[in-house]
Amino acid sequence: NLQRISRILCLGQRKLPILIQGNTSVGKTSLIKYLARLSGNHCFRINNHEHTDLQEYIGKYVLQENGELKWQDGLLTKAMRKGYWVILDELNLAPCELLEALNRVLDDNRELFIPETRDRFVAHSKFVLFATQNPPEEYAGRKILSRAFRNRFVELHFDELPHDELEVILHERCRMPPKYAKKIVTVMKELQMFRRESVCFGGKNSFMTMRDLFRWGNRYLV
Known part of the structure; x- marks a missing residue:
């Protein structure tokens, strides 16, 4: 599994998004974090659930002590700007509106548009997006992601350890x-x-x- 992910990350200059499917505790997230440490990359993890807010991904205005509103980047926005790795854990638990917002990021141009600030930018060349999910057939509450959406990723399946x-x-x-x-x-x-x-x-x-x-x-x- 480590070798497969490493080979994908070495393909070309554009870092392809990677979707990893496997049962709970087969090492999906741990392996990504280990590879990030090994390669000297910062890595963020966003844990998805049915109530995950888009603001956690993109960002929001935060009230300052002086009464002013200041924009604060979300974890995905921050990772894209700075070239970090981000793990979208349990992606098939995320709300549909959040999945729709990812479409532009998953496109070849890897672009993000922030409606609140009218800011549009392309991801840093070192930015990598990972997503993990459990098999929807075996775990309650998981969505079956559309084939069109999954085709935007390089999809890997992790088996249980012998x-x-x-x-x-x-x-x-x-x-x-x-x-x-x-x-x-x-x-x-x-x-x-x-x-x-x-x-x-x-x-x-x-x-x-x-x-x-x-x-x-x-x-x-x-």
Whole structure:
């Protein structure tokens, strides 16, 4: 996955937007942040939900102590001006008006227009837009993004980590004996099997994720 993203970022001068789809806690956001640190790039994350306001992306006027109104750039605007990376997390939870506002940014000219200030500008050459989402078929409340919208991205799919790799990660990160790490992963595998076979375990909250494994594993250190 790291190599695939790195190759995409090296294609030409224009940085292509990247959409990563995968289950919760497969490392979508963490991998982008790691790559940003490795390459010396600033990286912002915007967590989307059904009530995410466009102002968080674009910006708004803020009242100053002297009573004046001053424009304050949103995270997307700031990243585009300064050449930062921005992660739009859980993109398929965002409101439709927000997705529509992204169309111009995703175009080849990578342009942003701010109606409140009448400012129009092209993104910095180092600006990169990432988006992540969970599979809409498996998680409640997620939209199925249109094919036309998704075609504006380079789309990647992240699979879950193999169980033997999870055992190694638990062993290294939580400093627990390999046999304990193996038992924890075995329990996770059994829960996944129950979830597939029973409607009682439907819904996103029934997933056992890597975060849950780490919380469990960290108890070994206490």
